[in-house]
Amino acid sequence: MSYFRSPVPSVAAVSAVALILAAGCSKPADMRPADAAPAPPSAQTSTTAQAKTVSKLGDLSAFRSIAADVTAIVDKGDLPAAKTRIKDLEVAWDSAEAGLKPRAANDWHALDKAIDHALQVLRAATPSQTNCKTAMSELLKTFDSLRAVN
Amino acid sequence: MKDINHAPASTPGWLNKVPEVTLSFWFIKIMSTTVGETGADFLAVNAGLGQGVTRGVMGTLLAIALFTQLRTRRYTPWTYWLTVVLVSVVGTQITDLLTDGLGVSLYVSSCVFAVALAVIFAVWHRVEGTLSIREISTRRRELFYWAAILCTFALGTAAGDLATEALGLGFTPGAASFGALIALTYVAWRMGGNTVLTFWIGYILTRPFGAALGDMLTQAKTYGGLGMGAMWTSAIFLTVIVLLVGVAQIGAGSGSNARATE
Numbered sequence: 001m002s003y004f005r006s007p008v009p010s011v012a013a014v015s016a017v018a019l020i021l022a023a024g025c026s027k028p029a030d031m032r033p034a035d036a037a038p039a040p041p042s043a044q045t046s047t048t049a050q051a052k053t054v055s056k057l058g059d060l061s062a063f064r065s066i067a068a069d070v071t072a073i074v075d076k077g078d079l080p081a082a083k084t085r086i087k088d089l090e091v092a093w094d095s096a097e098a099g100l101k102p103r104a105a106n107d108w109h110a111l112d113k114a115i116d117h118a119l120q121v122l123r124a125a126t127p128s129q130t131n132c133k134t135a136m137s138e139l140l141k142t143f144d145s146l147r148a149v150n
Numbered sequence: 151m152k153d154i155n156h157a158p159a160s161t162p163g164w165l166n167k168v169p170e171v172t173l174s175f176w177f178i179k180i181m182s183t184t185v186g187e188t189g190a191d192f193l194a195v196n197a198g199l200g201q202g203v204t205r206g207v208m209g210t211l212l213a214i215a216l217f218t219q220l221r222t223r224r225y226t227p228w229t230y231w232l233t234v235v236l237v238s239v240v241g242t243q244i245t246d247l248l249t250d251g252l253g254v255s256l257y258v259s260s261c262v263f264a265v266a267l268a269v270i271f272a273v274w275h276r277v278e279g280t281l282s283i284r285e286i287s288t289r290r291r292e293l294f295y296w297a298a299i300l301c302t303f304a305l306g307t308a309a310g311d312l313a314t315e316a317l318g319l320g321f322t323p324g325a326a327s328f329g330a331l332i333a334l335t336y337v338a339w340r341m342g343g344n345t346v347l348t349f350w351i352g353y354i355l356t357r358p359f360g361a362a363l364g365d366m367l368t369q370a371k372t373y374g375g376l377g378m379g380a381m382w383t384s385a386i387f388l389t390v391i392v393l394l395v396g397v398a399q400i401g402a403g404s405g406s407n408a409r410a411t412e
Contacts, residue, residue, distance in 0.1 A: 098369050102319055
């Protein structure tokens with residue numbers, strides 16, 4: 001069984017090359033959002049700078065809106081509901097890691113840390129309203145600071 | 151190829167415990183990487199177990215799989231590959247724990263794992279007089295083999311993440327670069343490079359390559375991926391793995407039957 005020098009590795013190389021080619025082909029698609037995103041909006045919309053300016057990480061509005069939602073729920077004092085809602089942010093953030101992180105690793109880590117902290121205080125055995133409020137406002141501030149830089 | 155002349159003093163009744171290095175070997179290995187990572191992520195985040203519990207679960211499963219693998223007397227595809235998948239998960243978790251949990255820099259962890267791997271090989275070579283990956287036929291050799299594999303997964307994770315962070319290498323250029331390095335390694339092997347060395351280099355490189363490939367399939371189109379999502383990608387890869395391992399398992403079964411009836 002095991003005394004032949006298998007010819008199969010050559011097939012492995014061929015498939016590796018094929019995979020590289022496949023990877024190369026999809027490159028333009030990869031460049032698009034990163035390049036397109038920071039381009040300033042051409043005309044009138046730039047007055048709503050707050051909503052339109054994007055960070056180096058690209059468009060984070062989907063994540064920020066969940067965070068704003070959680071903040072509103074925390075402000076109402078419904079911590080269990082906030083805990084449920086913030087999981088949506090965790091899942092969305094986690095699944096986008098490979099897409100976002102390479103764009104600006106430091107920014108990504110800053111946000112990741114703020115999200116982790118918010119998750120931690122909301123999931124505490126006995127969550128405190130004050131801690132949750134502080135963590136959520138820190139998180140929103142982090143989102144906004146990344147946007148302001150650009 | 152000189153290794154082959156070494157007659158190992160096998161543990162009585164033990165045959166070689168590891169598979170031939172073939173195309174299907176690398177396919178399964180690369181896909182295990184992706185499935186291992188998305189699987190552990192799914193348990194930690196989507197299933198809500200958290201990183202700590204997931205680490206405990208995966209560590210326990212690895213211990214059971216490794217125990218089973220060490221107790222088999224010959225290469226048994228499903229045990230071997232189950233162990234590889236779980237080593238892949240745990241190797242990734244070790245690096246993530248160091249980076250995210252303990253704040254160890256990726257430069258440091260990459261160096262530490264590289265040195266640890268070098269030490270494993272040095273001791274392995276000193277004790278056994280060979281690093282042959284075709285004659286894993288004693289308990290001690292098998293332990294060296296799995297220790298080296300665990301270390302390559304941890305090193306591959308750290309070095310791959312480092313490339314992402316330090317060079318801002320996204321998954322598409324990442325897959326292309328690591329794929330090119332794998333192709334170079336293959337060419338080196340074809341041109342007479344050391345079989346064992348090129349095998350282990352390939353083993354390390356296929357970790358970040360598999361991760362980048364997985365990202366290309368799972369990531370949303372906005373990020374330049376194919377937008378298949380983690381669940382579908384894992385399901386497809388897992389199906390292919392089960393098919394390939396199943397074929398190997400049936401082959402191994404009929405092979406040993408043939409031998410038994412001779």
